[in-house]
Amino acid sequence: MAAESGRDADLPSVRGVYSISVAAELSGFGIAALRLYEEYGLITPLRTGGGTRRYSDHDLARLERVAELIDSGVNLVGIGRVLDLEHRTGELERDNRRLAADNAQLRAEQTPATETDPDATHLGADPDQPASPASETTRTNHPRRQAGQRPRRRESSPQARATGERGHH
Numbered sequence: 001m002a003a004e005s006g007r008d009a010d011l012p013s014v015r016g017v018y019s020i021s022v023a024a025e026l027s028g029f030g031i032a033a034l035r036l037y038e039e040y041g042l043i044t045p046l047r048t049g050g051g052t053r054r055y056s057d058h059d060l061a062r063l064e065r066v067a068e069l070i071d072s073g074v075n076l077v078g079i080g081r082v083l084d085l086e087h088r089t090g091e092l093e094r095d096n097r098r099l100a101a102d103n104a105q106l107r108a109e110q111t112p113a114t115e116t117d118p119d120a121t122h123l124g125a126d127p128d129q130p131a132s133p134a135s136e137t138t139r140t141n142h143p144r145r146q147a148g149q150r151p152r153r154r155e156s157s158p159q160a161r162a163t164g165e166r167g168h169h
Helices: 020-027 031-039 057-071 076-116 118-124 133-141 158-163
Strands: none
Touching: 020 031, 020 057, 031 057, 057 076
């Protein structure tokens, strides 16, 4: 039981403990339906060394979701796709939470460096803001085009004009 202490209490157990007859009774499905759902890959009960199916709390929760989808009019192939997408979505949500936590930690580690080292401000700079005063003057030295105005062509050298090449600056 000590191994389960780190697990989320809301997650159903994946340990197969129920026989097919008990799983049928608990889920409300018949034994033949459970075998069919296994064929379609909707559930995958564990097997004992002798090949006996053992259903877990996780399998029963999945069967409950199968029942909801059947009640909604979804066929077995569609149910398989829905369950797969729900599983993949859950994985992506967990990955996003982990990445958000990693980003927050990196930002927290970066903040003290920018407060003590003025040269380190570029590390956390806002991409919409200029990186340095030099870039601001560069930005303002270029005239802006008016709406609908075409960009000017770059002048090429007399030699390039003679050969028909355009200048690539």
